[in-house]
Amino acid sequence: MMKESGTTAGGDLLIVDVTAITMDARGSVCPDAAIAVQGGEIAYVGPARELPADLAGLPVYHGKGRVAIPGLVNAHTHAAMTLLRGYADDLALQEWLTTMIFPAEAKLTAEDVYWGTLLACAEMIRSGTTCFADMYFFMDAAAEAVDASGIRASLSVGMTSFGDAAQKLSDALDFCRRWNGAAGGRITTMLAPHAPYTCSPEFIGDVIAEARRAELCLHTHLSETVREVQQAQAEWGKSPIQHFESLGVFELPVLAAHCVVVDAQDIEIMAKHDVRVAHNPGSNMKLASGVAPVPTMLSRGVVVGLGTDGAASNNNLDMIEEMRFAGLLQKVHAGDPTALPAGECLRMATMGSARCLRLESAIGSLEPGKKADIVLLDLDMPNMEPALPERLVSHLVYSACGLNVSTVLVDGRILLDDGCLVTIDAEKVAREIRRRAASLAQ
Ligand SMILES: [Zn+2]
Incomplete structure (x- = not known):
């Protein structure tokens, strides 16, 4: 398999002349900040004038007034x-999946998945994403792309109970054993039973047993559409969430994507078991799945993060746009412009999502001791003015886009430098992608 260049460790550096929005518990915003990076971790973030003397000698990276x-x-x-x-837009979910997406996916090869994932990594890095939770197949190839790109990811093999389910589970466990903690610790893994409607209760039982044995979290799709809930009621007399609870799924740490069609009882179950939700407003809108009751979930103490879902249903991987989608969707749905304010959207995309991936002790905020996964955004663009410190969170959510991102570090290593991808040959990726996408569509 053709591969991009491998990873190297990040160097120590001192980012100066930035305004730091830390997303720590106090929501600190620090103008005239310095951020010191040592050994891939944040050693200091705060006022430049209070920088400890022993960090002042680190190689300087000029923030140029960025945030x-x-x-x-x-x-x-x-x-x-x-x-x-x-490839397939503007279709109903079931038709979209069965007549277009599944047949195209059936033709995918491991090399396609490598290049498709590498393109995704390029797009995510370019738009300020430093970590993602992925569920797909040929995941060894996806992991190779993550390794090559320098990004961080929690990877899982999507499993259904159709066909040889035992073999699928065994292969997924092998994948977890091979990749958990790989790429210098940037790759973590989960087990991913695809959804209640694609996994039999017996299979779910097997997945739970193996996940418990291997100490793995679960990543699944849950309560995405009205149709899914109606089917669950008809088949089990329960909502998908009640069904999963009765099977014991929530005795494990669970990341559940969507949770769009949920009632008060479902939300209580999620809160009780600390089920963490990936909200995907762009995909939910495009597939007309509905509106997840995010403010209610948050008020009940459910952890909610933000995701894009796949690029076939979004159609980009721009988390800045996703923050805006999240805020605007709740406002129009509630008929209330105070619903889901900007700061909450930014919290969901950082600490909320970090909690979803169970990585909150390592990433999600700019604090000493955390991984140096840092994004700088250009304020020197018309859509970011007036760039007053007290308006920056608003600009980030309501006015910015991925292209405002100028510099990205993961583990202290620079992956995007002044708008240029460092680890990925974007032209080569584009060539491969166009050729492969055209042949998949034939
Ligand atoms: Zn999905």
């Missing part, structure tokens, strides 16, 4: 679906 935020975390995607971007 620094924690790397955005995409809590749910299918990265290699970038190959299918624009």
Whole structure:
């Protein structure tokens, strides 16, 4: 398999002349900040004038007056679906899946998944995402692309109970054993039973047993559409969430994508078991799945992060746009412009998503001791003015786009430098993608 260049460790550096939006518990915004990076971790973030003397000698990276935020975390995607971007739009979910997406996916090879994932990594890095949760197949190839790109990811093999389910589970466990903690710790893994409607209760039982044995979290789709809930009621007399609870799924740490069609009882179940939700407003709108009751979930203490879902149903992986979608969707749905304010959207895309991936102790905020996953955004663009410190969170959510991102670090290593991808040959990726996408569509 053709591969991009491998990874190297990040160097120590001192980012100066930035405004830091830390997303720490106090929501600190620090103008005239310095951020010191040592050994891939944040050693200091705060006022430049209070920088400890022993950090002052680090090689300087000029922030040029930019704003620094924690790397955005995409809590749910299918990265290699970038190959299918624009291939099938404006169709009902079931028709979209069965007549277009599944037949095209059946033709995918491991090499396609490698290049599709690498394109996704390029797009995510370019738009300020430093970590993502992925569920797909040929995941060894996806992991190779993650490794090569320098991004961070929680990877899982999507499993259904159709066909040889035992073999699928065994292969997924092998994948977890091979890749958990790989790429210098940037790759973590989960087990991913695709959804209640594609996994039999017996299979779910097997997945739970193996996940418990291997100490793995679960990544699944849950309560995405009205149709899914109606089917669950007809088959089990329960909502999908009640069904999963009765099977014991929530005794494990669970990342559940969507949770659009949920009632008060479902939300209580999620809160009780600390089920963490990846909200995907762009995909939910495009597929007309509905509106997840995010403010209610948050008020009940449910952890909610933000994801893009795959590029076939979004159609980009821009987490900045996703923050705006999240805020605007709740406002129009509630008929209330105070619903889901900007700061909450930014929290969901950073700490919320980090919690979804169970990586909150390592990423999600700019704080000493955390990984140096840092994004700098250009304020020197018309859509970011007036660039007053007190307006920056608003600009980030309501006015910015991915192209405002100028610099991206993961583990202290620069992956995007002044708008240029460092680890990925974008032209080569584009050539491969166009050729492969055209042949998949034939
Ligand atoms: Zn999905």
